[in-house]
Amino acid sequence: MSRAADRLAMIFNHLDRSTVHVAASSTSTQVASYDHTPALRYTLDNDALSPDQRLSYEENGFILIKNLVSEEDIDKFRSAFERICKGEARFPGLVVMRDVAIAKSEFVLDQQAISKLQDFQEDPELFRYCCLPQILKHVQAFTGPNIMAMHTMLINKPPDAGKKTSRHPMHQDLHYFPFRPVDRIVCAWTAMERVDRRNGCLVVLPGTHRGSLKEHDYPEWEGGVNKMYHGIRDYNPDHPRMHLEMEKGDTVLFHPLLIHGSGMNQTQGFRKAISCHYANADCYYIDVKGTTQENIDKEVKEITTKKYGMDAVTFQDTWAFRGRLVQGERTSL
Ligand SMILES: CCCC(=O)SCCNC(=O)CCNC(=O)[C@H](O)C(C)(C)COP(=O)(O)OP(=O)(O)OC[C@H]1O[C@@H](n2cnc3c(N)ncnc32)[C@H](O)[C@@H]1OP(=O)(O)O
Ligand SMILES: Nc1ncnc2c1ncn2[C@@H]1O[C@H](COP(=O)(O)OP(=O)(O)OP(=O)(O)O)[C@@H](O)[C@H]1O
Ligand SMILES: O=C(O)CCC(=O)C(=O)O
Ligand SMILES: [Fe+2]
Numbered sequence: 001m002s003r004a005a006d007r008l009a010m011i012f013n014h015l016d017r018s019t020v021h022v023a024a025s026s027t028s029t030q031v032a033s034y035d036h037t038p039a040l041r042y043t044l045d046n047d048a049l050s051p052d053q054r055l056s057y058e059e060n061g062f063i064l065i066k067n068l069v070s071e072e073d074i075d076k077f078r079s080a081f082e083r084i085c086k087g088e089a090r091f092p093g094l095v096v097m098r099d100v101a102i103a104k105s106e107f108v109l110d111q112q113a114i115s116k117l118q119d120f121q122e123d124p125e126l127f128r129y130c131c132l133p134q135i136l137k138h139v140q141a142f143t144g145p146n147i148m149a150m151h152t153m154l155i156n157k158p159p160d161a162g163k164k165t166s167r168h169p170m171h172q173d174l175h176y177f178p179f180r181p182v183d184r185i186v187c188a189w190t191a192m193e194r195v196d197r198r199n200g201c202l203v204v205l206p207g208t209h210r211g212s213l214k215e216h217d218y219p220e221w222e223g224g225v226n227k228m229y230h231g232i233r234d235y236n237p238d239h240p241r242m243h244l245e246m247e248k249g250d251t252v253l254f255h256p257l258l259i260h261g262s263g264m265n266q267t268q269g270f271r272k273a274i275s276c277h278y279a280n281a282d283c284y285y286i287d288v289k290g291t292t293q294e295n296i297d298k299e300v301k302e303i304t305t306k307k308y309g310m311d312a313v314t315f316q317d318t319w320a321f322r323g324r325l326v327q328g329e330r331t332s333l
């Protein structure tokens with residue numbers, strides 16, 4: 001048995017012994033006594049992951065799986081992306097985003113100007129990514145069997161135009177999500193080509209998923225910041241950082257509290273990745289009033305009002321519209 005399997009066995013034994021004892025006290029109130037030894041909190045006990053993968057996610061907040069998506073599928077996703085860029089395909093809800101450095105230029109018809117697609121859930125070809133059985137098999141370890149695809153993106157990080165706007169500031173994805181519980185949400189992010197420090201791979205701060213949701217706002221970058229690219233103002237710059245260099249088809253699964261971002265693209269190519277945030281369909285929406293998420297709630301509402309003239313639509317509604325079931329039953333979200 002591997003070392004990880006040994007440690008898992010130890011944790012399970014411990015869990016058996018520390019089941020919650022509920023005793024009737026003399027005042028007839030029930031007193032629960034918990035044992036606070038850390039247990040497996042971030043992954044479910046359903047054999048979807050190996051013991052090593054489970055422990056690694058518990059400790060670091062992410063796991064990287066080599067070669068999970070085939071070249072053939074990625075090439076098809078790339079073609080679907082190109083059809084959208086050329087204006088040959090459009091889908092309800094799809095948001096086509098251009099980099100802030102070129103958003104105000106007059107000549108934006110060129111496909112190369114597109115930096116990101118958001119909400120491709122109505123594109124049958126791109127949405128196939130969210131339904132790939134090898135991805136869902138792993139996702140179940142975090143969400144359980146009823147799975148919603150809540151947020152879909154294809155990121156086409158452009159060559160930096162010289163203003164460093166191709167960077168994505170360090171952030172936690174949970175900032176954007178008004179649903180919980182947090183541990184039943186996970187992101188799958190697949191490299192569509194080799195990604196490394198030169199073209200702006202993901203940068204993660206391992207273990208930060210064990211912290212809380214931090215305050216996010218626009219970073220004070222001289223060259224400008226992309227719309228809604230909020231960052232954490234006060235993360236610890238001395239926290240060890242890891243650059244996730246990946247090959248085409250490699251996939252990282254990460255926790256929505258894991259602090260991550262991506263560096264500048266210093267190459268001439270457009271660095272491509274495709275991603276989906278999944279959540280357990282039993283998750284519930286929360287009111288973010290009075291929390292650090294109030295600013296993103298407000299900004300999203302401003303955009304839906306401006307774009308669709310719907311000021312009655314809430315931040316929570318926007319998520320309920322784009323969420324799509326990929327496995328099991330749609331229960332709550
Ligand atoms: C886990 C979640 C992680 C994340 O979600 S990270 C955040 C990702 N970003 C987003 O979700 C933003 C989504 N994008 C959008 O909603 C739209 O692309 C956006 C920014 C509203 C632009 O809408 P369009 O329909 O393209 O409208 P438009 O071209 O007429 O521009 C309208 C005004 O917006 C500006 N704009 C466009 N792209 C931008 C950008 N990248 N950054 C900053 N500003 C941008 C544009 O210049 C224009 O401004 P103005 O009204 O002329 O002053
Ligand atoms: N001045 C800054 N303030 C806030 N965040 C920053 C700043 N500079 C970089 N970042 C963020 O830190 C993360 C990593 O960027 P960094 O430039 O360190 O990575 P990189 O370019 O991939 O690596 P390197 O340049 O060391 O090879 C990105 O999310 C980036 O947006
Ligand atoms: O692909 C990237 O650069 C990271 C994107 C990201 O983290 C996000 O959009 O939430
Ligand atoms: Fe993110």
Ligand SMILES: [Mg+2]
Nearest residue numbers: 197262263264
């Ligand atoms: Mg750098």
